[in-house]
Amino acid sequence: MTGYKVANGNGTAKTNGNSNGHSNGHCNGHKSADYTAQENPTGSGKIRCELTPEELRALRVLHEDTYPYEVIEEIADFITKGSGMRPKIGIICGSGLGSLADIIQDPKIFEYEKIPNFPVSTVEGHAGRLVVGTLEGATVMAMQGRFHFYEGYPLAKCSMPVRVMKLCGVEYLFATNAAGGINPRFAVGDIMLMHDHVNMLGFAGNSPLQGPNDPRFGPRFPALVNSYNKDLINKAIEIGKAMGIESNIHVGVYSCLGGPNYETIAELKALRMMGVDAVGMSTVHEVITARHCDMKVFAFSLITNKCATEYSDKKDEEANHEEVMAVAKNRQKACCELVSRLIREIHLASA
C-alpha cells in the first residue's frame, strides 16, 4: 500500500494501492497531467513523478466536480447551438413534476447522458432530459430531472445546470419541488410558494459556492435576503385566485436536508420551531447559485405528504417516495397551469 487517500468526489475517501508497479519512486521524464508531486512513501527519498491510473481517474473526477467557467460555457454553447435558442426562463422540475417540461412547445430534447460533461439523473421521477422550446410565447429550458446531494454529487455539481442556464441567457429561474408539509395548516396537494429558506446543509458548512470564486458568475459573498422575487410571488397568488385554488396556496419557508432518509420526529419538531413550513432535499443550493449569478427566482413546493410531528406507531404517517410521486402526478395539472400562467405574465410584461 502506498497509503494515502484521495477524495473521489462522492464524499468518500479511497485508499490507492500500489497495484500496477508504476509508483517506483523514479522521475522518468514522462510528462504527466497536472498534479502535485508527493514524497515517495516507499522511503527511497526520491520524488515520484508519475500518477497511477487510479490517481489520474480520481483527479479527473475532482476536476469534473469543479466545473470551471469555460466548461460551463461549452455546455451552454452545445445547448444554444443545438436548439437554436437562447431561453429566457429556466425551469427545474421536482419529483413527479416532469410534466412541466411536457407542455413545452416545439421541444428540442437533450438527454443528459448526451450532453458533454453533464451528470446523470439517478432518482425515480427525474427523467434526465433537458427540454428547450417555447411556453406561452416565452423561450424556456426545463430540467426534467435534477441532481441531489444524496445521489453522491457535491452541491456545486447539483446546481451546475443553473450556471449553464445563466450562460444560455436565462434570466428567471423557476424551481419546483415535492416536499413534506410541517406547517399543520398545510394539506396534501397544497402548493407552498417559497419566500425564504433554511439551509440545513449550509448550517453544516456545505455550499454550492465553496471553493475559488469566479467573479464572472458573481461575488464572493452574495447576499441572500430577498432571494425569492416578491413580484412573482404576488402574481402567483393572483393566479391562484383566478384558478380558484386560493385556499390551496400558501407562502412559506422551505428547508433542505441532505437525505435520502426522511426526517425523524425530533428533527421535524426542531425544523418547525425554526419557522420551517415544508421540508425537502433540494432547491436551496439551486437558488443560492441562481442568486449568486443574479437571476430572478420563483420557487414552489408541492406538499406531497404531511410530516408527523408527534410520535405514533401508524405506518401510514411515514413518508415514502411512492406517495410523493402519486400526489405529484395528481396535482401536475394545477402546477402546470400555475407555471404557464406566470410565464405568460412575464412574457407579456417584457414584450
Ligand SMILES: O=P(O)(O)O[C@H]1O[C@H](CO)[C@@H](O)[C@H]1O
Ligand atoms: O426535491 P425533489 O427533487 O422534488 O424531490 C423530493 O422528493 C424526494 C423524496 O421523496 C427527494 O428527492 C426530495 O427532495
